[in-house]
Amino acid sequence: MASDSKSYLQYICIFFILMLFVSCSGLPDEEEHEEIHGVEIEKKIEKSVHDTTNSYQMVIEHKKLVAVTNFNSLNYYIYRGETMGYQFEMLKAFADNMGVVLEIKVENDLAKSLEMLYEGKVDVIATGLIATTKRMRWFDFSDPLIITKQVLIQKLPKNWQQMRTLNEIESGLLRSTIELGKKEIHVKQGSAYQKRLTAISNDIGDTIYIIEDKREVEELIQAVASGEIKYTIADQYLAMANKQNYPELDFGMPVSFDQKIAWAFRKEGTNELRDEMNNWLRLFSRSAVSRNIYNKYFISTRMQRMMQRDYQTSTGGNISIYDHVIKDVAKEIGWDWRLLASLIYQESNFKADAENWSGAYGLMQLMPSVMLQFGIDSTTTPEMQIRVGGKYISYLDRLIPETVTDSIERAKFVLAAYNTGVGHVLDARRLAEKYNKNPNIWTDNVDFFSKNKSKPTFYNDPAAYYGYARGEETYDFIVDIFDRYENYKNLVNK
Structure with a gap:
């Protein structure tokens, strides 16, 4: 009963707080x-x-x-x-x-x-968010990363390149907010642009037909360029980043004052x-x-041109020109193809003729002894390099004890063996077991001993049969591959 009374009092308190909030x-x-x-x-x-x-x-x-x-x-x-x-x-x-x-x-x-x-x-939210007064009531904002303004995106007049004067071009463009009356303007749904256009509509005493569109701002810019729609709104900094790609578009009419692009944090005292x-x-x-x-x-x-190329995930959805082979090989070895792609990028930046000081060659940076083992050489096609790399990964996987059952942890052991050799990986497992760590888990267990295998304390330990290794290099190798893999998972469909 006391508990019910307490709950009732709490409810009443919350109710009055809410009423006070509404009134104030x-x-x-x-x-x-x-x-x-x-x-x-x-x-x-x-x-x-x-x-x-x-x-x-x-x-x-x-x-x-x-x-x-x-x-x-x-x-x-x-x-x-x-x-x-x-x-x-x-x-x-x-x-x-x-x-x-x-x-x-x-x-x-x-x-x-x-x-x-x-x-x-x-x-933190880092999306190019405008720090408006209303948003600042709910979030703490950083100092501005960029000062920008909202601009109208419109197409330059037909045959603008043949026009003799700037005035002739300007005469075919909207240049005043008053001219927005009776115009249909597409804006990203849920953005601040809709509010801005509503305010302008009130200010000019005329109707602006605002179409809230589910597409992203860049897609709407592209829609203006293609002629599908006539107008949209974008932040000036984003519009200018796309300027090189759409020379037929005009971004010159501001529809807002300067605004702050900042990061948003939770509201804290x-x-x-x-x-x-x-x-x-x-x-x-x-x-x-x-x-x-x-x-x-x-x-x-140069960067603006890069933004429109096929192997840029926001336009083409691809990672490399070898994606079809990577997917095929990844299926054979039981890996996520994006993890295999991350390994290949780590090794060669997708350069089929990459060669390093040690003699490692090609997309997968296979050592001469491995290429000899699998019957290939420097004349082998990029596709065959990837297929042989997949076979080598399967070979290494068979050398990792079956007690490593977690698929992600197992992939890390295989990658470590790929980088430093399976002998050093087995050494690190033995050291982990000796020092009461889990020999079947790479992260925060075996990785410590692999990383420190360049130190006498560990490479001279009787459990380390294969001696010295540049362990930090292997540790960083796996961290880099999995960091990139996480980004690939964010941006590219499986």
Whole structure:
């Protein structure tokens, strides 16, 4: 009974808090409710009142920064096997500065991204989010990474290249917000663009026909270029990144004032993670590395051309020209083809004639002794290189004890053997068993002994039959392959 009374009193308290909140500051209007995206406001208030989570401490404790970004040809994608993107590179630099691992989650639905942050599933949103006043009520924002504005995307007049003067071209373009009246404009569903156009419609006293479209902003830009639609809205920085690809488009009409593109963090009393990011950004933004990243994605015409090529995941969905063979071989050896692709990129960057100082050759960087074992040489076709590489992986797999039953852990043992030789891997297993670690688990068990096999304490140990090995190289080899594999899984279908 006492418990029921207590619950009743708690219910009454929450009710009055909600009523006070409504009377003082108002529940979100319909537009703001869309920004918060469907999570009940009561749940959010309760969480903001009672949640004492310190995101910074959680990141440090878990040694991992979990970020959500969106998949497009600017923020996060794969080009010829390499993970790229402005937001990705900035997140990676920040995580490296903190000394933690970066884990990326991909979500192109802003609604779900905001929900993930509220629920603590991610530490930061890095999607090119505009720090609006309404959003700042619900989230802590970093200092701006980019200052931008919203611009109208429209097609240049027909035969614009034959026009003699700039005025002649300008006369065929919209250049005033008043001219937006009675126009049909497609915008990404759930974006801030719809709100901006609604405000303009009110300001000019005329109707703008706003079509909320499920497609991504870049797809809408492409739709304008193809003539499917007449107008869309995009952030200026994103529009300029696509300028080289669509010379027939005009991005010159702003429809907003300057706006801040920033990272969003959970609302916390003293937001140490946000403050850490701001302190880092102030220093990093003055560095040559920061300038190079910015120039790569917003200035370089070469990068803009790359964005439209077949082996860029946001346009073609492929990793390499060898995908069909990789998929076939991966099926034969029982691997996810994206893991095999990550190995090949690690070894050769998909260059069929790659050769290193040790004599390793080709896409899979097979040693001369292995090529001899399987009857191939430097004249072998790229397809055969991959097929023989698959056979070699199967051969190594048979040498790993059957007690390693987890498929992912087993793949790590095989990759270690691929890099350093199976003898050194078996040494590391024996050392793990001797020092009371699990010899059947690579991560946080056998990997420690493999990594330290360059130290006398371990390579002179009686359990190490094969002596010295450059263990850190093998450790990094596996970390790099699996980091890339996680990005491939985010961006490329199985």
